Amino acid sequence: MKLADISKTDLSNRLKNEGIRLRIGPFVILLNTRIEALSSALKLLYGESELAIDGGFSDFHISLDAPAGLRGYYRPQVLFYFDGQVPFKPLPITHAFPLFEWGLNWCIAKYVHQYLILHAAVLEKNNRSIIMPGPPGSGKSTLCAALALRGWRLLSDEMALVGLEDLSLTPVTRPVALKNESIDIIQRFESDAVLGPLSYDTSKGTVAHLQPPVDSMSRYLEKSGVSYIVMPRYSPESSNEVREMQQSSMLKELIRNSFNYNILREEGFRTACRLVDACGCFTLDFNNLDDALTSMDRVIHNSVNE
């Protein structure tokens, strides 16, 4: 059963009581909340996620709620609970959905070390997968959203889960986080794009999440091999250009963008080396989405130099 199959009232009742066990990529998340707005945002953005049957093992026990007592009435806030512990400061209650997303990132980065985890988007087309590492501001999420809206399969917007043995990419398909101008850009790019509620004045500015494509969500268990690593670099002044990147420079970028390199140590280093060896490494400079999409197609068709 999918999350979208539960009626609105039924969903908020379950979230208030026993919780729902949501399948997100390889994880099962037991989620509780009394916040109605979060319940409807989940229904919109995670509607295509499968629900696990009740009972059994959940990887993460998460709940988001307003603090108890008087503080719940004056400028209400939301707290992220990881199995009863509060790892972060509270946020205004209107930021509940982004807080869920950031909190889930934190859980994965802190407790999941069977993969090398990179801060990167992962997309696939014609059985060829691309890892896109990129610091904030590189246009990674915007490009990722555009590719997902043009038929690429979205494996992840935020975290690449790289298998330590086989270098396989495990999908953890979740809504794509768009910030500030990117929100308008994506709405102009595809008028059918479904965006969740806008959260203003977060630490990252205005944030909205793009509903992931149905096909990508339904293939949440299907791992993929990796073929390319592309570093996107958006700049309004730059021209559109794909360039091959030195493997050693890419290795440094991967390590810099890794969440758990310090924990995997040698194993992480070897995995990153093998990954760079196995992939074509490119940088992609772009100033508009349409040209960037064409460039990405050229990458997977091995026609960068033509």
Next chain:
Amino acid sequence: MPIKLPLLLKILVKPDYLPDLDDSEWDLLVRQARASSLLGQIYYLVMEGGYLESVPERVRHHLQSENRYFEAQKKSVLWEIDNISGTLAHLDTPIILLKGAAYLKRGYSVSRGRIFNDIDILVRQDQLDRIEASLKQKGWLSTHLNDYDQRYYRQWMHEIPPLKHHTRGTVLDIHHTILPLTSSNRPDIMKMFDASEPLVNEVNISVLSKTDMFIHSATHLFHESELSHALRDLVDLRLLAEEQGSELFCNELTNRAKELDLSWPVSYALYYLKTILQYQPAECNHDHFGGKEEKTVPLFLAPLFTRAFMPNHHSCTNFFSPVASWLLYIRGHWLRMPFYLLIPHLVRKALARDKNKKKHGRFFLTNLNKGKDMNKMLGTIGLVVGVAGLLLSLFAGIGRISGSYYLMGFQSMTLLNVGISMMVASCMVKLYSE
């Protein structure tokens, strides 16, 4: 109070149950163990029993991830110890590793899967200045820079303010004795130095003797004011006792504890090892603390500690838990810091000032006597607001120190600020009323 034994305790007592757990029991066990810093221990119990095959795949990932985390920490701590040893080698003074670092360096079973934050070392007090200076030259910086904190540590505590490496962020606690200088227990630390054992292939690194390790760990556990790791510490004690493996251990332990004047923490430890973990070191029965041991933990303390030894997870807490941890918090401070000096001192100071005010006719009662209704009312309001502010600040301050970031839904610091503002406002009102 009857307490249903939490799953984590059942497993710690009898790991044979591990292969029979179903998915939802694993769910509970992983959460209780993680909250009590014992997930690494569970991983080793699974490996030791050869149960890995029977562990559901999802759970296996969590256990193995925890172990990867542990292995990474182990490597970096061992590296850091080498580094510290090298930095201090020219001083030709022994550096005694304590707790986690010592267990790792010794390769004791207690170190397996044990996650800790700081490296603790024990050094001779007369060498402190040289050691601190050498470390500072190599990038270890003091974490507490204000004068009050510096004085607090140096005059009253058993350690100097922790040092932090400015690039790697490792925290190093340098102790010169094992209990605060102000605490009522003042064991002779030189006896521990004398019994310490240098490590092979090391220039200046030593560890405490096995017996002293047990005594040190027990002493800390039962002097602690924050007992969020109490169960983990008790498991440490069991593994340390098992490490001894000698039938003479109990004799040695008893004699040594007497010698160091630390008999009571050791007898508490043996009592709770028996009642919570159902573990009794070999030969540790009626001849030693046994028999009388129920009497060694005072009646009012026993249930508090029993509560504190429950897994630090919401499935194992009840209405009594916060009360118990608050009382133990007070007790811990009572043992460490002379509250009985601090409070009378503050009260005396406050009274002396009031006397002074009376002499100058500024004390609010003199205003009451003048019969000025307005002033009387303002004075009373000021007093009420001031006292309320003081109580609120105390409440928030104590709450914050005991680890509650949120009280009644507000951040503790917000409440503290409100309390202080109320006190300031009351002073203004009272000034005006006079």
